[in-house]
Amino acid sequence: MKTLYFDCSMGAAGDMLAAALLELHPDPEAFLQKLNAALPAGVTAWAERDEKHGVAGTHFHVDVHGEEEGHEDGHHHHPHTSVAEILGRIDALDAPEQVKQGATAVYRRIAEAESAVHGEPEENIHLHEVGSLDALADVLAVCWLMHELQPEKIVCSPIAVGSGTVKCAHGVLPVPAPATERLLRGQSIWAGTEKGELCTPTGAALLGYFVRGYGPVPAMIPDKCGIGTGHKDFATANVLRALWGESEGEKEPVLELRCNLDDMTGEELGFAMERLFEAGALDVFTTPIGMKKERPAVMLMVLCKPDQKEKLIQSLFRHTTTLGVRESVCLRYTLRRSFQTVQTEAGPVRLKTSEGYGVRREKPEYEDLAAIARKRDISLAEARAILEGAL
Secondary structure, eight states: OEEEEEEOTTOBOHHHHHHHHHHHSSOHHHHHHHHHHHSOTTEEEEEEEEEETTEEEEEEEEEETTEETTOGGGOOOOOOEEHHHHHHHHHHSOSOHHHHHHHHHHHHHHHHHHHHHHTOOGGGOEESGGGSHHHHHHHHHHHHHHHHHOOSEEEEOOEEOEESEEEETTEEEESSOHHHHHHTTTSOEEOOSSSEEOBOHHHHHHHHHHOOEESSOOSOEEEEEEEEEOSSOOSSOOEEEEEEEEOOOOEEEEEEEEEEESSOOHHHHHHHHHHHHHTTOSEEEEEEEEEGGGEEEEEEEEEEOGGGHHHHHHHHHHHSOOSOOEEEEEEEEOOEEEEEEEEETTEEEEEEEEEETTEEEEEEOHHHHHHHHHHHTOOHHHHHHHHHHHO
């Protein structure tokens, strides 16, 4: 499983994320050419090697009409930009639709946060720093790089946000600034070791959109590490690292619920199994057993996620004759599964692919093959041959 881990121990900003991901791209120069061809006229993104306390990385720059926007003399010179104007710019870009959808979603998150902070409808919100063209280039670059890298699992360290105050268009604000704090809700954060703003609104919005888990580095075999450098200098190297590698299939805790049954008919047992699946069971099956007084019986086994336990125990007592249910905690290892639909001369067939742990296998959905066999009055083997001819 392609895994991406963001080390945000020095916070996150749009340009740092873009630079770190750019180092992971197999052809950074070609990517920058493609990005610049899509950006609005007069906007140019470029990258250069940089170093922070002996740590080599990449710094991501954006020039607007020949000048690097937002950093001249250490002051911001950003015009106010409406949300509608930014979304219009994104929609007009010559970029893949998925990239534009991602960039739009990121800016909508920012607009929602600003709206909540200022108590104004989103259509009345005008963005300052995050509405500038260099921020738009950062967001587009990150969304496009994620689209091309296609990580299957994205995890992030707790995000360092900094402390103290920050000067922005609204004046001097506490760190994290109100809009940034709003964007960070639901994410894992900490102050970090440096004073000042470490996480920007753009960085918070991008991580909130892409990241699905927070914590230490997951079990993985690293292959690359992209390093993006920030503008500021601190006592600690101001870098954001993106680790790229492979992790095997997921293991997850599941519960095994069991009960012994010796006084139910086959029809009653079948009905109970049906209702257990409807209640959310991962799997339901029976095993033949012998009980006291030499009575033949079955053990009914139910696998479920922990948050489904109470519902399934209730269903077991309601639909079976058992007087007690036993519980065990297990770890379940699974292969990654994906589906695609194959068009054949006899109709569509869903194909399930399972892979991981060095294994890859494909299997057609039985119901789709059976539908073809019934329609043409042929055997399942002949229906499978039709599918193989379409592959």
